[in-house]
Amino acid sequence: MSETLATDLSTEIARRRTFAIISHPDAGKTTLTERILRAGGAIQLAGNVRAKGERRRTRSDWMSIERDRGISVVSSVMTFDYGGCIFNLLDTPGHEDFSEDTYRTLTAVDSAVMVIDAAKGIEDRTRKLFEICRLRDIPIVTFINKMDREAQDPFALLDEIASALALDTSPATWPIGRAAGFVGTYDLRTKEVHTQEKLPQSDPRMVQLSEELELAEGVLPPFDRESFDAGHLTPVFFGSAMKEIGVIDLLDALVAFGPSPRDQVAESRTVKADEAEMTALVFKIQANMDPNHRDRIAFARICSGKLTRGMRLRHSRTGKNFAVHTPQFFFARDRQLAEEAYAGDVVGIPNHGTLRIGDTLTENEDLKFTGVPHFAPEILRRVRLNDAMKAKKLKQALTQLAEEGVVQLFKPQDGAQPIVGVVGTLQLDVLQARLKAEYGVEIGFDAVQFSLARWVTGSREKIEAFSMANRSAMADDLDDDPVFLATSSFMMRRTQEQNPDITFHDIKQIGLEIK
Numbered sequence: 001m002s003e004t005l006a007t008d009l010s011t012e013i014a015r016r017r018t019f020a021i022i023s024h025p026d027a028g029k030t031t032l033t034e035r036i037l038r039a040g041g042a043i044q045l046a047g048n049v050r051a052k053g054e055r056r057r058t059r060s061d062w063m064s065i066e067r068d069r070g071i072s073v074v075s076s077v078m079t080f081d082y083g084g085c086i087f088n089l090l091d092t093p094g095h096e097d098f099s100e101d102t103y104r105t106l107t108a109v110d111s112a113v114m115v116i117d118a119a120k121g122i123e124d125r126t127r128k129l130f131e132i133c134r135l136r137d138i139p140i141v142t143f144i145n146k147m148d149r150e151a152q153d154p155f156a157l158l159d160e161i162a163s164a165l166a167l168d169t170s171p172a173t174w175p176i177g178r179a180a181g182f183v184g185t186y187d188l189r190t191k192e193v194h195t196q197e198k199l200p201q202s203d204p205r206m207v208q209l210s211e212e213l214e215l216a217e218g219v220l221p222p223f224d225r226e227s228f229d230a231g232h233l234t235p236v237f238f239g240s241a242m243k244e245i246g247v248i249d250l251l252d253a254l255v256a257f258g259p260s261p262r263d264q265v266a267e268s269r270t271v272k273a274d275e276a277e278m279t280a281l282v283f284k285i286q287a288n289m290d291p292n293h294r295d296r297i298a299f300a301r302i303c304s305g306k307l308t309r310g311m312r313l314r315h316s317r318t319g320k321n322f323a324v325h326t327p328q329f330f331f332a333r334d335r336q337l338a339e340e341a342y343a344g345d346v347v348g349i350p351n352h353g354t355l356r357i358g359d360t361l362t363e364n365e366d367l368k369f370t371g372v373p374h375f376a377p378e379i380l381r382r383v384r385l386n387d388a389m390k391a392k393k394l395k396q397a398l399t400q401l402a403e404e405g406v407v408q409l410f411k412p413q414d415g416a417q418p419i420v421g422v423v424g425t426l427q428l429d430v431l432q433a434r435l436k437a438e439y440g441v442e443i444g445f446d447a448v449q450f451s452l453a454r455w456v457t458g459s460r461e462k463i464e465a466f467s468m469a470n471r472s473a474m475a476d477d478l479d480d481d482p483v484f485l486a487t488s489s490f491m492m493r494r495t496q497e498q499n500p501d502i503t504f505h506d507i508k509q510i511g512l513e514i515k
């Protein structure tokens, strides 16, 4: 590769900003998403005055079940440009029943914006999502929202974040005025005042600002890039998504220091984003997005290099090659063919079920990215089919939806009806609704005696012997890896003690090998 080409590649990659927004429900994620997209020109009209139901129907919501319930179930990606950067905003489902989907999405981002309600501070779900980010040391930018309402004191909020999350906080902006008098922010980095109305220095809010700034600069740590990149320090922004205060501060900061594409860990080595050869990781599958087309899209994050349309790629799991003729970019309203995409970008690749969550794509290298796990489900149910004539259709539909990650599928080795596993019961509702709407199959769920599922590894001989002895408690997952189903944690412990040569896993890493 010539030097200019290499420079082009690294310049393009350096201007990618791929991030997600995490928050507790109601903190303002949807509102902030809309405002960000509007600032990026992706939504012309974010519309302030809308009925609740209508407002919930943001462009990122695709499925009717979401509309009915007013929750965001699927995650999607929205691309826009702002300030010379290409932003990829990956939406995550807000409801905790879809935490596995959220986890997978977070494996594909380089930073996260954590939205906090200024009155409520750190809430339960904020904390959980933050912990997931911490597992991967994802840099976090904090946006304290709803400053236009009665809020906690900024110092108290900064303190709370620091102590609740064991994270250093550095104010990036400071609020000017409070509640109804909240008019704007002071940017500590650029030393600029951003207000919607011009305030004289004598305005009590400006006086308060200078007093607080003096204190803040005295006691709070300044922004430290290295510490932020390592996920140890969060710059904090104050604002009101609803009143569009502080949103531009946030975007400008992401342009200035929002991390560009990070290294990605594979089994054999760590891949750097600006390597010349293209590599990509499938982190999400979505089928039937458009009911008229019955398509299936694999969302792949480009981890290094550049993807061009028509490129031949190696599919690591099968070792087969295939050409990507119609990679797509997703915008708030529509999709478009992606002629080229760079590390950090997320492209949708239409396919007929070849691509699965966790799959690696390369130009030629035999490489497998790690870090897209499956978690043992917390609820198990047997699928009851109302119309026996549809057994074959059900099998196919369940496989497809399990490949998409809607539920986990366990096929009992004794030939009994399939068992599905989920983290939250809402997933079961989604499964039922989608089977009916998209495949015309009606099902119900029956309770099973099992409460735990564990992947088993060990020597082939030992596994076979163990499976024989426990036939009615053994199942195969989607990849035909063996799973032991236990009726209680007591039984699980006993089984473990009795079978020291077998290892039981509650997390399945992609690429789990059975020796």
Ligand code: G4P
Pocket: 023, 024, 025, 026, 027, 028, 029, 030, 031, 032, 050, 051, 052, 055, 094, 145, 146, 147, 148, 149, 239, 240, 241, 242, 243
């Ligand atoms: P979520 O996606 O995190 O669940 O939050 P969402 O944006 O849906 O916001 C939750 C509620 O908080 C909404 O009110 C929204 O209008 C309000 N909100 C969001 N940002 C701000 C802000 O900066 N200031 C104020 N004061 N309120 C904000 P709602 O009553 O549930 O809906 P609606 O009646 O506004 O449609």
